[in-house]
Structures are given as C-alpha cells and as structure tokens.
Amino acid sequence: xxxxxxxxxLGIRRGxxxxxxxxxxxxxxxFTLLFPVILLAIFGSVxxxxxxxxVTFSQYFLAGMIASGLVNTGFQALAITIPLERDFxxxxxxxxxxxxxxxxxxxxxxxxFVSMVIQILLLLGFGILFFGVSxxxxxxxxxxxxxxxxxxxxxxxxxxxxFSIVPKSGRGASAVVSPIVIILQFFSGVFFVFTQLPSWMxxxxxxxxxxxxxxxxxxxxxxxxxxxQEVTKGWETGKTVVILVVWLVIGIFFSVRKFKWDRD
Amino acid sequence: xxxxxVKGLKKSYGDVHAVRGxxxxxxxxxxxxxxxxxxxxKTTTVEILEGFRTRDSGTxxxxxxxxxxxxxxxxxxxxxxxxxxxSSADAGDLTVIETIDHFSGxxxxxxxxxxxxxxxxLVEKENALIRNLSGGQRRRLDVALGIIGNPELxxxxxxxxxxxxxxxRSFWALIQSLRSSGTTILLTTHYLDEAEALxxxxxxxxxxxxxxxxxxxxxxGRSTSQATVSWRDGQISKSEKSDNPTELVATLSxxxxxxxxxxxxxxxxxxxxxxxxxxGTHESDS
Numbered sequence: 001x002x003x004x005x006x007x008x009x010l011g012i013r014r015g016x017x018x019x020x021x022x023x024x025x026x027x028x029x030x031f032t033l034l035f036p037v038i039l040l041a042i043f044g045s046v047x048x049x050x051x052x053x054x055v056t057f058s059q060y061f062l063a064g065m066i067a068s069g070l071v072n073t074g075f076q077a078l079a080i081t082i083p084l085e086r087d088f089x090x091x092x093x094x095x096x097x098x099x100x101x102x103x104x105x106x107x108x109x110x111x112x113f114v115s116m117v118i119q120i121l122l123l124l125g126f127g128i129l130f131f132g133v134s135x136x137x138x139x140x141x142x143x144x145x146x147x148x149x150x151x152x153x154x155x156x157x158x159x160x161x162x163f164s165i166v167p168k169s170g171r172g173a174s175a176v177v178s179p180i181v182i183i184l185q186f187f188s189g190v191f192f193v194f195t196q197l198p199s200w201m202x203x204x205x206x207x208x209x210x211x212x213x214x215x216x217x218x219x220x221x222x223x224x225x226x227x228x229q230e231v232t233k234g235w236e237t238g239k240t241v242v243i244l245v246v247w248l249v250i251g252i253f254f255s256v257r258k259f260k261w262d263r264d
Numbered sequence: 265x266x267x268x269x270v271k272g273l274k275k276s277y278g279d280v281h282a283v284r285g286x287x288x289x290x291x292x293x294x295x296x297x298x299x300x301x302x303x304x305x306k307t308t309t310v311e312i313l314e315g316f317r318t319r320d321s322g323t324x325x326x327x328x329x330x331x332x333x334x335x336x337x338x339x340x341x342x343x344x345x346x347x348x349x350x351s352s353a354d355a356g357d358l359t360v361i362e363t364i365d366h367f368s369g370x371x372x373x374x375x376x377x378x379x380x381x382x383x384x385x386l387v388e389k390e391n392a393l394i395r396n397l398s399g400g401q402r403r404r405l406d407v408a409l410g411i412i413g414n415p416e417l418x419x420x421x422x423x424x425x426x427x428x429x430x431x432x433r434s435f436w437a438l439i440q441s442l443r444s445s446g447t448t449i450l451l452t453t454h455y456l457d458e459a460e461a462l463x464x465x466x467x468x469x470x471x472x473x474x475x476x477x478x479x480x481x482x483x484x485g486r487s488t489s490q491a492t493v494s495w496r497d498g499q500i501s502k503s504e505k506s507d508n509p510t511e512l513v514a515t516l517s518x519x520x521x522x523x524x525x526x527x528x529x530x531x532x533x534x535x536x537x538x539x540x541x542x543x544g545t546h547e548s549d550s
Contacts, residue, residue, distance in 0.1 A: 002372040004343050010370060017358070017366050024357035024393075089349060093409070096314060096347035098339045099370045262316065 010099050011106025018111035032073055033119050036065050037126050043191070044131045051193055052229050055222055058131035062123060063221045064190035067213035068181075069119045070149070074112045074156025075163065076181045082108075082164035083173040086263060095261040105161060105255065112157045120149065136220055144237070145220045151244045152213050158251025159209075165260050184210045195231055202231060209247045212240040266325075267292045267417055267448045268313060273322035275308050282308040284472035285322070295439070295449045297463035297480075299456070301542055305472040306452055307421075313450070314347055314419055327417060343372055346415030348406050350422050356395030360386050363394060364408050371413035383438060384408045400431045407435075411442065418442065420451045424458060436461050456535040466534075470542045484537035496526040 044058040051057055085091050127133035167173035187205040205211040219235035227235050268290040275283040283305040290296045300306040311317040315331035329341045368374035381390050384404040424432045453459055459466050460480045467477040481487050493512050494503035506512045509529050516524045
C-alpha cells in the first residue's frame with residue numbers, strides 16, 4: 001500500500017490546477033489583472049499635480065495601487081470565489097476526498113501569489129512607461145518591498161479565506177465584499193493623499209492592513225524625504241509589520257477554525 | 265463482516281428530530297439502497313456516515329472507523345471511500361481528463377485514469393471542458409471522481425437524476441460491474457425501479473426511523489402478497505386478485521381451451537409497496 005500524498009505536495013498540485021482554471025476564465029483574468037492598471041491610467045492622467053518636491057500624484061497613486069492590488073487579488077478575489085465554489089458543491093466534494101484542508105489553502109495561496117506578482121509587474125511597467133515612475137535603486141528598499149509583498153499577500157490570502165464564511169451565497173458575495181474593499185481604498189490613502197483625509201477616517205483606516213500596506217509601499221517608491229509628509233513624520237515600518245502579522249494570525253485562526261465546506 | 269454498523273443513531277436540528285434511532289448493518293460487497301421520502305432522515309443519515317455531519321447519539325462504524333473523527337486518521341479513512349454527491353457544477357474550466365487525473369493524485373492507490381474514463385463511457389469527451397458536458401455526462405464524471413480512488417465503499421446519492429432511459433441502463437451496468445469487482449455501495453435513490461434493479465437489500469426510512477430492511481422482492485411482504493390476474497373475455501377486460509394465481513390461470517386455460525387472451529399475472533410493484541409503507545405516516549417536514 002502506498003502512502004497518501006503529503007499535504008504540501010497536494011497543495012502544490014492544487015496551486016497548478018487553480019492557476020490553470022483561473023487562466024481559462026478570460027473575463028476574470030482581464031478584470032482582476034487589468035482593472036488596477038486602468039485605474040492607474042485614469043488617475044494618472046487626471047491628477048498631474050506634484051504633491052511634494054519630486055513626488056507626483058502618479059507616484060503616490062502607484063504605491064497605493066500596488067498595495068490595493070494585494071487586497072484585490074487576495075482578499076477580494078477569495079472572499080468572492082470561495083462562496084461560489086461552496087454554492088457549486090465543489091468544496092463539499094473536495095471535503096469528501098483525502099485531500100486535507102491545508103492543501104486547499106496552499107493551492108489558493110499559490111494562485112494568489114502568482115496573480116499578485118503579475119499584477120505588480122503590470123503596474124510597475126505601466127507606471128514606468130507612461131507616468132515617469134522610477135524604480136528605487138537602494139537595495140534596502142527592495143528588501144522592504146519583498147517582505148511587504150510576502151507578508152501582505154499572506155495576510156490578504158488568509159483574510160480572504162476567513163471572510164469567505166461571511167457571504168450567505170455565492171451570488172451575493174460580490175455585493176458584500178466589493179464595497180468593503182472600495183471603502184477601505186478611499187479611507188486608506190489609495191485614491192487621495194492620506195494626510196488630507198479627515199482624521200476620523202485616518203483613524204478608522206489605521207485599524208486595517210491596507211493603510212499600512214500603502215504606507216509601506218510609499219516607503220519603497222517615494223523618496224525618503226517624503227516620510228516627513230506622513231501622519232507621524234515617519235514610515236513606521238515596525239508598526240506596519242506588527243499590524244500585518246496580527247491580521248495574518250486573525251485570518252489564519254478563522255480560516256482554520258471556521259471554514260465552511262458546505263452551504264448549510 | 266459488516267462494513268457499516270449503525271446503532272441507535274439520533275440527530276436533531278433544534279426541535280426537528282431528523283433521525284430518531286436508526287440501526288443499520290451493511291455487509292461487504294453488497295449494494296444497499298436506502299429509500300425514503302424527502303425529509304425522512306435519509307440525507308442526514310447518509311451524511312453522518314460520510315463524515316459530513318456529526319451525530320447527537322448512537323454509534324457509527326464505517327470501515328471500522330468513526331466518521332466524525334478528524335485528523336490524519338480521517339484522511340486514511342477517506343482514502344478508502346468514494347462519495348458521489350447529489351449535485352455539483354464546479355470546475356467548468358477544466359477538461360474531463362484533467363479533473364480525473366488531478367483527483368487521482370489525492371489517493372494512495374488510485375485506479376488507472378484511462379480505465380476509469382472508459383468505464384464511465386466518457387472516452388470521446390475526455391478532452392472536453394466540463395462546462396460543455398450534458399447533464400448525464402456530468403453525472404458520469406461525478407461517478408468517475410467517486411471511484412478514481414479505488415474505494416472499498418462507494419456512496420451514491422441520487423446518481424441517475426436527469427438521465428434518459430438509455431443512459432440509466434448503461435449506468436446501472438457500470439454500478440453492477442463495480443459490485444462484481446468487490447465494491448460495497450450505499451445507494452440512495454428516488455427511483456424504485458433503480459433500487460429494484462441494483463440493490464441486494466433495501467431499507468425504507470420514514471420519520472427518522474427504519475421501517476423495514478429486506479430484499480427488493482420481499483419488501484413489505486411483496487413476494488407473498490396477492491397476485492392480480494387479468495385477461496380478456498370477449499369484449500370485457502377482467503381481473504381478479506388471488507392467493508393461488510397458478511391455479512386460477514390453469515382454470516382459465518381450460519375454460520378458453522389453451523391460450524388465455526391478454527393474460528397478465530402481476531404482483532404489486534416495489535413502488536406500490538413502498539408508497540403503502542410510507543403512506544399515512546409521511547410528514548412533509550421532519
């Protein structure tokens with residue numbers, strides 16, 4: 001008798017399958033990956049101001065869009081598609097096989113990570129070509145960028161899986177999830193300069209990960225001199241890590257404990 | 265040896281007592297069919313056996329394992345069973361062969377993918393996207409995914425809903441071939457003729473309890489119940505119930521001097537018996 005395949009190897013197999021399925025849903029590929037690029041094009045063309053010496057709104061917005069890309073491709077996509085899979089009976093069928101829950105989560109994480117990387121490359125490429133965005137040359141900024149993407153995508157994936165228990169049906173999921181993401185984007189300094197928002201809005205945003213991801217991305221893509229323009233006159237890197245880790249733990253906890261495989 | 269053993273199984277949802285003390289024993293290698301109206305406790309019972317639901321009380325052993333146990337042991341157990349659920353519409357963007365091949369990777373000793381595709385009759389559709397399959401073809405895929413792990417025990421829930429008569433016949437042949445290869449099958453179905461064609465034994469469940477367990481031909485005293493003999497006498501159709509139909513036919517035969525016109529001898533169908541058994545006690549909401 002052979003051994004049952006390990007959870008990790010099945011997770012990697014599932015990741016491959018998820019990517020293949022995703023790639024075949026053309027509308028969804030276009031919407032998920034290109035929508036932030038389209039937004040960048042619109043905002044970058046409308047707002048051409050310089051918001052600080054050497055910092056254009058396009059640069060500021062690009063940092064915000066990369067951060068929201070982490071939320072869109074992870075949290076939003078999962079919190080909408082998992083309830084659909086549940087409605088279709090796909091999750092219940094998986095539950096009836098020897099595939100462990102962890103493999104399913106690993107597969108989703110792989111899909112999210114791959115689509116995130118593609119989206120970031122698209123945004124950066126577009127920003128460089130059309131909006132004069134320049135890439136940081138300092139290696140320490142790339143290190144910050146790497147852990148931000150890793151931690152941010154892990155956090156976003158875990159919270160998306162956890163939040164998938166909230167929508168009652170697959171059809172209603174988008175109506176529940178999308179407004180939350182859009183409001184968070186407004187509150188977190190994606191569409192507007194964060195320090196120009198009312199302070200109550202800033203305080204609400206500071207509870208959630210997106211505000212910290214946008215600020216973190218600004219620390220990568222804007223000059224260090226801009227740190228003085230932030231709320232606390234600094235990038236608050238340590239605090240960003242702590243808040244993202246806390247949300248990651250919350251997301252993993254609810255994903256593992258409360259995940260629903262069946263409609264009822 | 266019993267593959268499934270259930271004693272005193274109970275399950276309530278709030279005030280609704282869905283299952284109120286079910287006892288079942290299913291032997292290795294048999295096709296066992298669970299019959300009952302909607303809301304009788306059929307689905308709850310089966311889902312407890314499949315490990316999808318927990319029970320309130322009673323003991324359950326499926327392949328010597330308690331289905332509500334979690335953890336690695338549960339994976340080992342799921343490795344030995346196959347489940348074909350009532351409906352699924354997932355993974356429309358994958359092909360038949362991709363999906364079956366992927367699921368085969370979940371098990372320690374899967375069946376050969378091509379063989380399984382052949383046995384469910386999907387060879388010509390193996391490279392078709394699932395979204396382009398007909399309802400019946402999709403159901404065959406569901407069955408393929410249920411048997412790909414080479415299960416010792418297969419749960420089949422309403423497998424032929426939406427099939428045309430021809431597809432049902434070939435599906436039955438598939439199920440019978442699984443039985444002859446040693447797979448034990450627990451079948452739930454609304455179609456009494458399906459239970460009659462496939463099942464070695466049937467159990468009728470109603471209001472959360474098993475009313476009777478028997479072979480399809482003996483259920484509800486069917487084999488010993490009165491037969492109906494009908495024939496035509498001139499222009500008039502006649503019919504008579506009898507405990508001794510052979511004697512009656514012999515009498516008729518000598519009366520007509522050989523052939524009896526339009527002779528039919530019948531016993532109540534499984535459906536007649538079943539409807540009689542659940543009639544009167546049926547509650548739509550239990």
